[in-house]
Amino acid sequence: MERVVTEAHGSHVPGNRSLKVLYILGSSRSGSTILDSILGELNGYFSAGELRFIWRRLLEKRRCGCGQPLEDCEVWSQVLLKGVADQDLSETARRNYKRQQRNVSTKHTAGLLRRRVGEFGSDELATYARATASLYRAVADVTGAKVIVDSSKRISDGALLRLLPGFELYFVHLVRDPRAVANSRRRTKINPDREVPGEMGGKNPAGSAFQWAVGNLGADAVRRKHPRSRSLLVRYEDFVKQPRGIVEQITDMVGVTPDSTPFASDTSVRLGVHHTVSGNPIRFNTGTVDLIEDNRWLAELAPFDRAVTTALTLPQMLAYHYPVRLGKGATTRVA
Numbered sequence: 001m002e003r004v005v006t007e008a009h010g011s012h013v014p015g016n017r018s019l020k021v022l023y024i025l026g027s028s029r030s031g032s033t034i035l036d037s038i039l040g041e042l043n044g045y046f047s048a049g050e051l052r053f054i055w056r057r058l059l060e061k062r063r064c065g066c067g068q069p070l071e072d073c074e075v076w077s078q079v080l081l082k083g084v085a086d087q088d089l090s091e092t093a094r095r096n097y098k099r100q101q102r103n104v105s106t107k108h109t110a111g112l113l114r115r116r117v118g119e120f121g122s123d124e125l126a127t128y129a130r131a132t133a134s135l136y137r138a139v140a141d142v143t144g145a146k147v148i149v150d151s152s153k154r155i156s157d158g159a160l161l162r163l164l165p166g167f168e169l170y171f172v173h174l175v176r177d178p179r180a181v182a183n184s185r186r187r188t189k190i191n192p193d194r195e196v197p198g199e200m201g202g203k204n205p206a207g208s209a210f211q212w213a214v215g216n217l218g219a220d221a222v223r224r225k226h227p228r229s230r231s232l233l234v235r236y237e238d239f240v241k242q243p244r245g246i247v248e249q250i251t252d253m254v255g256v257t258p259d260s261t262p263f264a265s266d267t268s269v270r271l272g273v274h275h276t277v278s279g280n281p282i283r284f285n286t287g288t289v290d291l292i293e294d295n296r297w298l299a300e301l302a303p304f305d306r307a308v309t310t311a312l313t314l315p316q317m318l319a320y321h322y323p324v325r326l327g328k329g330a331t332t333r334v335a
Contacts, residue, residue, distance in 0.1 A: 019140055020168045022254055023158050024151040025219035027212040029184035030176040031236040033280035034291065036151035038247060040274045041262035046145035049276025049283060052152035054135070055097040057278055058089065063193040065276035065283045075142060075275040083131075083138030092131075099128040104156045109218050112159035113225050119163065133164050146256050151279060155218030162225060170254050171226060173219045176236035177322050178313040179306055182208040183297035186305075191281050200281070205305040209312040216316055229253070235320065240291045243267060267291050298326065 022039070024032045033049070040047020049065060057070055058080075064073040071077055071089060084092050103125045104112070120126040139148050152158070153174075161169050182205035191200045223231045232253055239246045244263050251257050262270045268290045276283045301309075310317065310324060317324070 018166055018168045019136060020147045020170065020254060020256065021136060021161060022147055022149045022170045022172065022250070023161055024149070024153055024172050024174055025155065025158055025215075025222060026153050026174040027176070027178075027181055027208075027215040028153065029181045029280070030153075030174045031239060032151040032153055032174050033276075033283050034289070035172070035174060035234075035239065035247075036149050036276070036279065037271050037274055037283060038243065038262065038269050039147075039149045039250065040276075041269070041271060042247075042251065042258035043260065044146040044256045044258060045149055046139060046143045046147070047149050047274045047276055048139060048151075049274070050152045050278040051135070051148075051150045052100070052154055052157040053278035055093040055100065057193075058093040059097060061194065062278065065274045065279075067273075067284070070277065073275055076277070078142045079135070079138045082141060083134045096128060096131050099124055099131075103128055104160050106154065106156050106214065106218070109156045109159050109221070112156060112163065113221060115163055117163055118165045129160065129164060132160065133167070136164075136167070147254055153215065155215060155222055158219075158222050159225075162222070169226070169230065171219075171223055171231040172250060173216075173223055173231065173233045174236060174239070175216055175219075175233065175320050177297075178209055178212045178317060179301055179309050180236075180294065180297045181212050182305065182309045183301040184294070186301070189281055192284060193278070193281070205301070206308050206312065209309040213313050213316060216320075233320075237293055240293045241267070243269065243291050264288055 022045075024036060026032060036047045036049060039045050047065075054070070061069055064070050064076055066073055066075075068074070071080065080089060103122070115121065120129055136148055139145065158171065161167060182203075185201055185203040185208040186205055188199045188201040190197050223233075230253065232249060234246055234249075244261070244266050247261070264270055268288055270288050271286050273286060274283060297306075314324070
């Protein structure tokens, strides 16, 4: 019989106050970074970026959205001091990264979804869950945020968050036309989050389509395990057309309404510096950003790649109301 880790064994996740976490699900290149950044401009919300990467990014000496190395950032240095205490940071990051790989990868999602709140089944998963809970609580304590926005997207990490006692969890499932995702991931981008900037992207469209299908099927499964009143399905294409309205839907769902917004107009927003752990390179952009749909795939994605992507994702495309045939559209600026 599987052993359930309980507080009596000293392995229960700590914390006696409810903490609101807004977790963005979906595939990469679906607009999660810009949505995260906009939400982070709202009073009471903190934009953490893709928080699941924190242990790996610490080991790789990557930079926060503010431009500083994570361990030197004015926010994350305090968070890590509070959340990791007097432990060796590099060793803690290495151990937690290994625990994450062994227990919270995509292949573990189904098993995590079968568990109940506070049930972990192994000491190693319970240890990683404690570290995750401590990290989120340290973020809340340091920033004073009422809502932590995590744009990690990966379904297994979202499934783990369901199990943490004392967390009030909300999901936004952000989905984008898989052909647009495949084209975006095919293109390379310069990522300035390290001393020597690297490249991200250059992915095969068929591989991108497969990952899109798995990620969105998993996101649907995670949402089915969660109260409907605490999750929202948002299409990227709808979001960029009416971002102010979508953001209002999200804040209404979470129940924390800001007293002001960063919108300069219905489709443009003013962004400041955010302390994001990881994400699309646009997380480093500041100033006024116009949200306009990126339809470059209509002109750039080769017919064969378009056909393969459509074939691999067709049932879900139809479920999310994406037409198989589309006319020509405008090339735009937000990817």
